[in-house]
Amino acid sequence: MRALVFGAAGFVGKHLTEHLQGAGDTVYLAGIRTSGTPVENEFAVDITDAAAVRRVIQEVEPDTVYHLAGIAFVPEAEGDFDRVLSINVGGTAHIIRECHELNARVNFVFASSAEVYGAINAADLPVTESAPARPKNNYSASKQMAELIVERYAREGRVQCSIARPFNHIGPGQEPRFVASNFALQLARIARGEAAPIIRVGNLEARRDFSDVRDIVRAYRLLSTSSGGTFNLGSGKAYSIQYLLDVLIGISGVEVTLETDPERMRGPEVAEVYTSLDKVQSLCGWSPVIPLERSLEDVYRCWFDRLASE
Amino acid sequence: MRALVFGAAGFVGKHLTEHLQGAGDTVYLAGIRTSGTPVENEFAVDITDAAAVRRVIQEVEPDTVYHLAGIAFVPEAEGDFDRVLSINVGGTAHIIRECHELNARVNFVFASSAEVYGAINAADLPVTESAPARPKNNYSASKQMAELIVERYAREGRVQCSIARPFNHIGPGQEPRFVASNFALQLARIARGEAAPIIRVGNLEARRDFSDVRDIVRAYRLLSTSSGGTFNLGSGKAYSIQYLLDVLIGISGVEVTLETDPERMRGPEVAEVYTSLDKVQSLCGWSPVIPLERSLEDVYRCWFDRLASE
Numbered sequence: 001m002r003a004l005v006f007g008a009a010g011f012v013g014k015h016l017t018e019h020l021q022g023a024g025d026t027v028y029l030a031g032i033r034t035s036g037t038p039v040e041n042e043f044a045v046d047i048t049d050a051a052a053v054r055r056v057i058q059e060v061e062p063d064t065v066y067h068l069a070g071i072a073f074v075p076e077a078e079g080d081f082d083r084v085l086s087i088n089v090g091g092t093a094h095i096i097r098e099c100h101e102l103n104a105r106v107n108f109v110f111a112s113s114a115e116v117y118g119a120i121n122a123a124d125l126p127v128t129e130s131a132p133a134r135p136k137n138n139y140s141a142s143k144q145m146a147e148l149i150v151e152r153y154a155r156e157g158r159v160q161c162s163i164a165r166p167f168n169h170i171g172p173g174q175e176p177r178f179v180a181s182n183f184a185l186q187l188a189r190i191a192r193g194e195a196a197p198i199i200r201v202g203n204l205e206a207r208r209d210f211s212d213v214r215d216i217v218r219a220y221r222l223l224s225t226s227s228g229g230t231f232n233l234g235s236g237k238a239y240s241i242q243y244l245l246d247v248l249i250g251i252s253g254v255e256v257t258l259e260t261d262p263e264r265m266r267g268p269e270v271a272e273v274y275t276s277l278d279k280v281q282s283l284c285g286w287s288p289v290i291p292l293e294r295s296l297e298d299v300y301r302c303w304f305d306r307l308a309s310e
Numbered sequence: 311m312r313a314l315v316f317g318a319a320g321f322v323g324k325h326l327t328e329h330l331q332g333a334g335d336t337v338y339l340a341g342i343r344t345s346g347t348p349v350e351n352e353f354a355v356d357i358t359d360a361a362a363v364r365r366v367i368q369e370v371e372p373d374t375v376y377h378l379a380g381i382a383f384v385p386e387a388e389g390d391f392d393r394v395l396s397i398n399v400g401g402t403a404h405i406i407r408e409c410h411e412l413n414a415r416v417n418f419v420f421a422s423s424a425e426v427y428g429a430i431n432a433a434d435l436p437v438t439e440s441a442p443a444r445p446k447n448n449y450s451a452s453k454q455m456a457e458l459i460v461e462r463y464a465r466e467g468r469v470q471c472s473i474a475r476p477f478n479h480i481g482p483g484q485e486p487r488f489v490a491s492n493f494a495l496q497l498a499r500i501a502r503g504e505a506a507p508i509i510r511v512g513n514l515e516a517r518r519d520f521s522d523v524r525d526i527v528r529a530y531r532l533l534s535t536s537s538g539g540t541f542n543l544g545s546g547k548a549y550s551i552q553y554l555l556d557v558l559i560g561i562s563g564v565e566v567t568l569e570t571d572p573e574r575m576r577g578p579e580v581a582e583v584y585t586s587l588d589k590v591q592s593l594c595g596w597s598p599v600i601p602l603e604r605s606l607e608d609v610y611r612c613w614f615d616r617l618a619s620e
Binding site: 048050081082085086089090093094097118134135136141144145148149151152155156 | 358455459
């Protein structure tokens with residue numbers, strides 16, 4: 001398979017690239033960020049530039065396009081809606097339109113987000129794909145809009161489109177502005193004697209569906225050969241942030257004091273979220289296999305080793 | 311009422327302004343096009359400019375905002391999605407965000423379009439507001455996205471939001487790229503001896519829901535004081551394009567030959583479309599009152615008089 005990954009240099013993109021290469025695909029990397037050194041099969045492309053997107057898709061002639069590019073952090077997206085619109089929605093339109101224009105039928109996998117569900121009611125758990133999309137911020141609104149673009153071209157029938165709605169996914173290499181990575185970095189610094197044994201925390205009560213990024217990217221490849229549609233991806237279980245922290249503290253072996261950081265205490269949150277896996281299991285044969293504790297261990301080790309090598 | 315109209319210089323905007331003034335509202339006009347001469351209460355504002363939108367809304371402090379601005383012609387929207395996105399979606403986001411930021415509760419009426427329904431199945435007639443939105447072109451996709459932005463702020467509760475989904479509406483002053491206005495202009499030229507008695511036509515079989523723009527703008531004002539939500543607006547009846555043409559030919563009193571224009575023969579179309587009026591009738595007390603034949607007469611007279619004064 002000739003696989004073209006937009007957003008290849010990001011957290012998920014790197015894991016996806018590794019997985020696709022391991023599965024024997026010929027992988028072409030595209031994105032605004034590149035590895036810095038010239039790498040074979042790598043294209044520096046800003047997806048807001050329609051002509052640049054056209055060039056790379058026409059040159060690669062991919063069998064499968066994975067679209068992971070865009071602004072992925074909610075607070076960043078909140079700041080500038082025009083930019084989010086241009087990147088997350090306009091960029092998606094550029095990519096899928098070029099896939100649509102290719103002569104061959106392309107499989108297209110779009111990484112949307114479970115954020116599109118917005119505020120989830122307890123009565124709606126586990127969350128299925130038929131739950132209404134009710135975005136509550138710019139990021140999730142942009143993902144919903146990008147989904148609409150994908151669905152429009154899906155209806156035209158020339159691109160085989162799958163939309164993934166992953167819930168929280170963690171793993172080595174994730175930026176420390178996300179909660180598990182953040183805790184792990186703080187603990188690794190403490191364990192190395194680089195910081196006082198104090199962990200700054202936000203709301204620890206919220207229960208979220210955490211899965212491993214390596215399970216998620218495995219699902220993306222399975223989705224690419226599915227019959228299309230929208231799929232929730234997650235663990236199917238809810239874990240409290242407190243639980244993540246407790247496991248990470250146990251892994252680090254340090255004793256810490258918790259300190260509430262007002263900046264991390266978000267506003268009224270949904271108490272609990274977890275997904276149904278029925279659709280993706282039955283139609284794509286995917287289930288997550290990596291236990292959360294293993295993911296957290298790897299996240300911690302990644303930070304510890306990185307600090308050690310600095 | 312202090313009413314602020316975005317897109318005031320457009321076809322619908324002019325009719326809305328006239329209706330609001332007639333109803334006693336103090337009307338503020340905003341838009342990228344202005345009347346050309348300085349007019350009281352008129353603001354030249356490009357809605358893609360967030361700061362400019364902020365200034366006019368903060369200065370006017372409206373009770374009600376009518377948002378009619380944007381690219382309204384399907385083929386124009388098809389050409390440049392980035393531009394459509396920036397104007398129709400980004401512009402909407404700028405306007406409603408500023409309404410949301412005002413201290414007072416603002417009534418917001420967004421002119422979306424029945425185009426969001428896309429291809430309508432015969433079994434789904436008459437079209438109700440619960441029919442799925444399945445945009446099939448850039449214009450309708452942009453309208454659906456703009457609706458999502460409006461719905462997001464509606465959920466936050468600080469703006470009273472109504473979304474109008476008008477079906478085809480006609481009336482004096484409509485640009486001649488729309489079908490009824492186009493026929494009327496051709497016939498007026500023939501009647502004045504300025505053109506040969508040949509009418510170029512496209513597909514005459516399609517049956518569409520045509521109403522009068524003056525009924526539509528009356529609905530907009532009623533929507534502004536409704537409890538919010540999404541409302542189809544139309545005549546509730548389907549008229550063939552052939553019927554419109556026949557009525558216009560009768561009004562003009564000329565004898566013509568029809569000539570098929572391949573450029574006007576659009577691709578596979580939906581045979582028949584007409585809306586349910588149940589929701590808007592029961593919740594807003596609105597029904598259209600102007601007969602189609604009267605609308606067509608006014609459209610024809612408008613062109614005839616304009617040609618005469620040139």
